Amino acid sequence: MSDEPATSPPHPAPTTSTATSGTATSPTGTAPAGTAPADPAHDPAPKGTGALLPRGEQLRILLDLVRPHRRTLALGLLLGLFSTALALATPMVTKWVLDTLGGDRSLAQPVAVLVTLFLVGSVVGYVQWVVMGTLAERIVLDARESLVRRYLRATVAAITGRPTGELVTRVTSDTVLLREAASSSLISLVNGTVALVGTLVLMGVLDLVLLGTTMAAIVVVGVIMGALLPGIGVAEKASQEALGRLGGTLEGSLRAMRTVKSSRAEARQAAAILGAAREARDHSVRAVRTTALAWTVAWGGIQLAIIVILGLGAWRVAQGELPVSSLVAFLLYAFNIVGPITELTQSLTQLQSGVAAAARISEVQAMDVEPDGPVGLAPEDARADRAGAAAHGAVVGAVDGAVPGAAALDGAARRTDVPVLELRDVTAAYGPDREPAVRDLSLVVPRRGHTALVGPSGAGKTTVFSLLLRFLEPQAGEILLDGRSYATWSHADVRGRFAYVEQETPVVPGTIRDNLLFSNPAATEEELRRALTAVRLDGAFDDLPDGLDTRLSETSVSGGQRQRIALARAMVCRPDVLLLDEATAQVDGLTEAAVHDVIRAMATTGAVVTVAHRLSTVVDADTILVLEDGRVRAQGTHAQLLATDALYQDLVEALRIRDAADEPVPAEPVPAETVPAETVPAEA
Numbered sequence: 001m002s003d004e005p006a007t008s009p010p011h012p013a014p015t016t017s018t019a020t021s022g023t024a025t026s027p028t029g030t031a032p033a034g035t036a037p038a039d040p041a042h043d044p045a046p047k048g049t050g051a052l053l054p055r056g057e058q059l060r061i062l063l064d065l066v067r068p069h070r071r072t073l074a075l076g077l078l079l080g081l082f083s084t085a086l087a088l089a090t091p092m093v094t095k096w097v098l099d100t101l102g103g104d105r106s107l108a109q110p111v112a113v114l115v116t117l118f119l120v121g122s123v124v125g126y127v128q129w130v131v132m133g134t135l136a137e138r139i140v141l142d143a144r145e146s147l148v149r150r151y152l153r154a155t156v157a158a159i160t161g162r163p164t165g166e167l168v169t170r171v172t173s174d175t176v177l178l179r180e181a182a183s184s185s186l187i188s189l190v191n192g193t194v195a196l197v198g199t200l201v202l203m204g205v206l207d208l209v210l211l212g213t214t215m216a217a218i219v220v221v222g223v224i225m226g227a228l229l230p231g232i233g234v235a236e237k238a239s240q241e242a243l244g245r246l247g248g249t250l251e252g253s254l255r256a257m258r259t260v261k262s263s264r265a266e267a268r269q270a271a272a273i274l275g276a277a278r279e280a281r282d283h284s285v286r287a288v289r290t291t292a293l294a295w296t297v298a299w300g301g302i303q304l305a306i307i308v309i310l311g312l313g314a315w316r317v318a319q320g321e322l323p324v325s326s327l328v329a330f331l332l333y334a335f336n337i338v339g340p341i342t343e344l345t346q347s348l349t350q351l352q353s354g355v356a357a358a359a360r361i362s363e364v365q366a367m368d369v370e371p372d373g374p375v376g377l378a379p380e381d382a383r384a385d386r387a388g389a390a391a392h393g394a395v396v397g398a399v400d401g402a403v404p405g406a407a408a409l410d411g412a413a414r415r416t417d418v419p420v421l422e423l424r425d426v427t428a429a430y431g432p433d434r435e436p437a438v439r440d441l442s443l444v445v446p447r448r449g450h451t452a453l454v455g456p457s458g459a460g461k462t463t464v465f466s467l468l469l470r471f472l473e474p475q476a477g478e479i480l481l482d483g484r485s486y487a488t489w490s491h492a493d494v495r496g497r498f499a500y501v502e503q504e505t506p507v508v509p510g511t512i513r514d515n516l517l518f519s520n521p522a523a524t525e526e527e528l529r530r531a532l533t534a535v536r537l538d539g540a541f542d543d544l545p546d547g548l549d550t551r552l553s554e555t556s557v558s559g560g561q562r563q564r565i566a567l568a569r570a571m572v573c574r575p576d577v578l579l580l581d582e583a584t585a586q587v588d589g590l591t592e593a594a595v596h597d598v599i600r601a602m603a604t605t606g607a608v609v610t611v612a613h614r615l616s617t618v619v620d621a622d623t624i625l626v627l628e629d630g631r632v633r634a635q636g637t638h639a640q641l642l643a644t645d646a647l648y649q650d651l652v653e654a655l656r657i658r659d660a661a662d663e664p665v666p667a668e669p670v671p672a673e674t675v676p677a678e679t680v681p682a683e684a
Contacts, residue, residue, distance in 0.1 A: 062351075062358040065139060065178060072135050079128040080191040086121040087339070088198045091332035093117060098325035136179040143175040143361060150364050156471040157430065158367040165248030170364060173247075174240065174357040181354015185347040192343035199337050206330045207322055210309050214334065217305030221298055221341070228294040229348050235287035237356035242280035249276045291349055298345045299338070306334045370470070370491045418483035420497075420577060420607050421445035421468065426477035428467060437463045437472070438630055445577065450603040452610045452618030454651060455627035461611040463630075465579055468609075470494055499570035503582035505562045512541055512557075513548040515565055519573040531568040534601065535594045537561070560591035567598050578602050580610040580617075592616070624648075 066073055096110040147170060151159060159167070196218075204211045253260060253269050260269050313330060316322040426441040438460060445451050453461040466472040467479060470491050479486040481494060499519060507515055516531070517523055528548075532538045540561065544550040557565070570578055580599070595617065599608050603622070612618050619638045626634045626641060626648050634645040641648040 059351075059355055061362045062178075062181060062355050065143065065358060068142075069135060069138065072131065076128060076131050076135065077190060079124055079131065080188075081194060083121060083124045083128060084191055084195040084198065086117050086124065087195070087336065088202060090114070090117055091329040091336065092202065094332060095325045095329035098328060099323075140175045140179050143178055144171050147171050147175070147361065147364050150367060150369065153369040154367045155370055156466075158369075163248030163252065165251030166244045167364075168251065169244045169247040170361060173243065174361050177240070177353045177357035178361075181350045181357070185350040185354065188343045188347040189351070192340045192347060195340035196337065196344065199333050199340060203330060203333050203337075206326045206333070207313070207316070209316065210313055210322075210330055213308055213312060214305055214337070217301050217308075218337075218341070221301035224297045224301075225294055225345060225348075228290060228297070229352065231290045232287065232294065232349055232352045235283060235290050236353040237360075239280060239283035239287050240353075240356060240360065242276065242283045246273070246276040246280050249273050294345060294349070298341055302338050302341060306331070309334050372490065374488050374490055418447075418480075419444045420447045420482060421609075422480040422483075423464075423467070424478045424480070426467060426474045426479060428463070428472050428474040428476075430472065436475070436630075438467070438474075441477070441630075441632075443625060443632065445607050445609055446622070447576075447607060448603065448605070449622035450599055450608045450610065450618075450620070452612065452621035452624045453627060454612065454618060454624055454648070456647075456651070459627035460630045461627055462581060465500070465581055465609075465611065468494075468577075468579065469498060469500060497576045498579055499573040499575035499577075500579045501563075501566045501570050501581065505559075505566040507552050507557075507562060507565070510552065511546070511549045512544075512552045512565065515552055516548070516569050516572060519569055523572045527572055528568075531571040534571055534598060535564040535567045536590060536597075537564050537568060563591050564594050567595065571598065571602070575606065577607045577609060580608070580612075582611055596620075 093110055093114045097107065097114065100107050100110055151167065200211065200215070200218075203214060250273050253273060260266060310331065313322060313327040317324055317327050422445070423441050423443050427436050427439045429436045441464075443464075453464060455461060463472065467474060470486070481489060481497065486494060508518055510518075513528075516528055529538070532540075541547055541550065578599075580595070592614075599610065599617070600620070602608050610618055610621070618624055621638070623635060624638060624641055625632050626645055628647055633647060634641055636644070642652060
């Protein structure tokens with residue numbers, strides 16, 4: 001888990017008139033913004049942290065952001081060079097005006113040229129500013145689009161393995177650092193260099209002695225700046241990381257606000273958050289100090305050089321070795337040279353921040369993503385297999401929330417002679433260095449009916465759901481859907497057959513209607529009404545000002561209502577398999593009754609698989625699998641297991657559930673030995 005965060009610059013850098021346009025792309029630099037390689041093993045983005053990347057590699061990442069917009073970048077460069085040329089011509093025209101004063105020639109022409117330079121320069125500067133500003137925002141948008149798409153395509157383990165606050169700051173803050181670094185700073189480096197060289201050349205035309213003095217000052221300033229700039233980059237990156245940690249700590253504390261308050265831990269948690277804030281401040285102050293020193297050296301050196309030039313130039317004028325007009329023009333160039341040097345200093349400072357941000361953003365591109373197609377086939381085979389799946393009745397769901405395939409599947413095309421789901425000797429772990437979460441797990445889910453998974457906490461029940469939904473991939477063994485291996489289905493194909501109700505039932509941003517239609521946006525009002533009635537929510541939102549179109553938040557509805565909204569969403573989805581994870585663990589009696597009604601109704605037309613600690617949810621299940629230490633130790637009905645399995649008896653006793661104790665017990669109950677061995681270790 002990375003603790004590297006992202007932030008906005010701790011101090012604004014001044015802008016210059018020679019900023020111009022740039023470009024943006026996805027942080028990988030190898031695909032258009034918003035795209036991500038399907039195979040993480042072939043992801044060209046650098047792996048590891050930005051801190052470990054060589055400086056040249058970090059700069060290459062930043063340049064890759066610009067490459068797709070190179071035409072706009074070229075336009076900005078031309079505008080900047082044109083603006084620089086106009087600025088370089090102004091002192092020479094001023095000299096022309098001064099020389100004209102000593103003769104009988106008219107001032108009209110040089111003054112007209114001077115005014116023209118001013119007007120044209122103003123227009124060019126305005127156009128350049130607009131081009132650069134527009135480009136900078138495109139870069140930010142492209143980077144954010146790439147990050148968001150990568151997040152949503154990433155594996156569940158890759159996303160949950162990082163603090164949410166850190167992921168958010170990479171989208172909101174790191175991308176802002178790219179705005180200037182990937183656009184104006186790159187152009188300003190070229191523009192400032194051209195302006196500096198052009199100014200020095202014209203200074204040499206006016207007076208070589210004064211030029212030598214100026215060059216000596218520039219060399220001294222350049223050496224000192226070269227020593228300070230790396231420190232700016234290190235301080236900026238440390239500041240970004242500290243601010244990201246602050247965001248993660250604050251986000252986690254706000255999510256757990258009820259726990260914080262009930263534990264009387266406000267002061268302690270505030271101390272932890274403010275500790276992270278002070279750390280961010282300390283790094284930012286170091287960055288400010290280093291940057292301030294660099295700017296002070298640059299400005300002080302140039303100002304000192306101008307004083308020396310003024311004194312030396314006045315002496316040379318007094319000696320008759322230099323015309324007054326040439327001295328005035330030279331001084332104008334000396335004052336103007338502050339612009340290119342300032343521009344170069346600013347650009348290099350921004351580049352340090354941008355390079356660090358680009359490297360951190362590139363880390364997101366190293367996150368494992370779910371493949372687009374079947375994982376066990378070559379691309380051409382995957383395409384053919386997807387076509388076959390469509391003919392078989394499976395409709396590929398889309399990441400953007402398209403209607404799941406289950407809603408449109410042709411029931412006549414479904415095979416009824418095989419179970420809807422089957423696990424055969426499946427072994428899987430939550431990481432390469434972790435113990436297997438399941439080992440040699442085999443189980444069958446019939447096409448109709450209610451299958452329940454029970455067992456003590458940590459027995460592995462939720463791991464089974466993670467495998468079914470492809471949040472976790474098996475290391476060995478095989479999972480079958482409709483008799484076909486999961487390897488021949490895409491993730492979207494598989495998930496289009498399920499509806500999943502989580503234990504915590506988080507709400508998604510939007511209205512109540514958005515949440516209800518989240519899995520099946522094409523559902524009709526009648527389908528929505530029937531689902532709300534089934535979960536006993538009909539009329540529950542009629543008194544709200546906007547009814548179902550009321551904005552929904554975690555606090556605007558009760559926990560039981562959130563659970564029933566999730567159940568209604570599952571019913572609207574019309575799945576082949578309904579997965580309920582601890583659906584009645586912490587709900588009121590009305591919600592529990594609604595859950596039982598939904599289970600009974602949906603089990604008559606499809607498969608329902610439940611995980612529950614409250615066995616009242618599963619006493620009527622057609623098949624109950626008892627898990628312990630990652631293995632299925634017994635299976636049967638409630639009555640059978642109550643009579644034959646000690647662990648199940650303990651679970652029933654602990655929860656005081658004896659609803660079906662009077663049910664007749666078959667003469668030959670299913671012994672535990674007949675059940676294939678399964679291992680499902682404790683879930684996190």
